């Protein structure tokens with residue numbers, strides 16, 4: 748539990764799916780008590796999970812929050828909704844993530860276990876680096892970037908707003924990937940790409956705009 752002027756401040760995890768429960772696990776690993784945590788979801792299937800209450804977004808008022816949803820557009824929409832309700836954005840970093848001494852974690856970020864973020868890297872608000880993902884030195888991750896489990900972003904890479912790097916994908920050093928592009932699982936990105944594309948394969952090929960790929964981006968941030 749965090750304390751603000753002696754008052755307990757609950758942490759709300761928005762999204763009670765798999766990523767929400769992984770975020771809960773990161774907070775347990777940080778020593779947070781169950782009574783300081785709240786899961787928030789529009790689709791409440793149980794009143795509690797792992798001893799933590801589950802509430803609807805309209806039923807929460809005060810405290811801190813982080814959005815545990817991988818899709819960048821949904822993440823932005825839910826963050827706006829929580830901010831409008833007066834909650835304050837925070838970040839969650841698993842204690843077994845490794846961050847270089849000069850890496851700063853802005854509000855809204857989520858960094859899961861065994862993630863590695865190298866020196867000189869800059870993360871913007873609302874970025875996610877999920878478990879076992881690695882970010883090389885001097886890379887820049889703009890707002891709402893999502894790096895899914897096991898992905899490898901090499902050094903000096905720029906991922907523009909709301910890029911998603913799929914599970915086990917790689918982005919080679921020095922490249923720029925345009926906003927909202929979705930890199931499919933296992934792809935190897937070997938050259939610069941514009942925004943609003945879906946890239947798959949080795950080397951990564953442009954499969955067109957995300958609208959044609961149901962599993963890519965569901966809401967435009």
Ligand SMILES: CC(C)(COP(=O)(O)OP(=O)(O)OC[C@H]1O[C@@H](n2cnc3c(N)ncnc32)[C@H](O)[C@@H]1OP(=O)(O)O)[C@@H](O)C(=O)NCCC(=O)NCCS
Nearest residue numbers: 895896913914929930931932933947948959960961962963
């Ligand atoms: C790229 C991606 C977004 C496409 O999703 P989709 O729109 O549902 O695509 P479909 O499953 O309809 O596949 C469309 C075509 O692309 C191919 N394809 C899909 N994903 C692919 C991938 N990662 N690499 C290579 N080819 C892929 C399919 O085989 C299919 O080819 P076909 O037309 O020759 O049969 C998705 O497959 C993907 O890789 N998502 C990332 C998943 C991930 O990392 N999850 C981690 C969760 S923790």
